[in-house]
Amino acid sequence: xxxxxxxxxxxxxxxxxxxxxxxxxxxxxxxxxxxxxxxxxxxxxxxxxxxxxxxxxxxxxxxxxxxxxxxxxxxxxxxxxxxxxxxxxxxxxxxxxxxxxxxxxxxxxxxxxxxxxxxxxxxxxxxx
Numbered sequence: 001x002x003x004x005x006x007x008x009x010x011x012x013x014x015x016x017x018x019x020x021x022x023x024x025x026x027x028x029x030x031x032x033x034x035x036x037x038x039x040x041x042x043x044x045x046x047x048x049x050x051x052x053x054x055x056x057x058x059x060x061x062x063x064x065x066x067x068x069x070x071x072x073x074x075x076x077x078x079x080x081x082x083x084x085x086x087x088x089x090x091x092x093x094x095x096x097x098x099x100x101x102x103x104x105x106x107x108x109x110x111x112x113x114x115x116x117x118x119x120x121x122x123x124x125x126x127x128x
Contacts (some may be wrong), residue, residue: 003026004023004026004027004030007019007020007023008023052092052095053088053092056087056088056091056092057084057088059105060084060087060088061084062122063121063122064087064119064120064121064122065119065120065121065122066083066084066117066118066119066120083112083117083119086112086117087108087112087119090107090108090111090112091104091105091108094107094108109121
């Protein structure tokens with residue numbers, strides 16, 4: 001309710017010229033909890049979100065080393081995806097096709113080496 005009151009005040013003062021689309025919905029169906037940043041959290045444990053890509057990135061970081069190291073531009077101009085991103089995408093693709101994690105890892109490493117990417121395996125096996 002506080003947010004919609006603030007938006008209505010912005011419309012009255014002329015800062016906003018049009019009413020946002022969500023405002024009418026928020027007035028009909030207000031949120032169950034007040035929209036305040038300092039409210040206490042609802043009881044219960046927040047479930048941890050774990051994505052397959054996160055696990056593949058962790059495996060890559062723990063078991064692989066790229067030579068030379070990937071360089072990231074801090075100016076927003078990307079020269080393409082990093083080796084880790086290509087590794088994760090390629091391995092996820094192999095796993096979607098039904099390969100096991102180990103087979104997908106081997107196929108991905110072979111494909112990247114064929115693209116002249118020098119990857120060293122620093123530990124034997126995959127992280128579980």
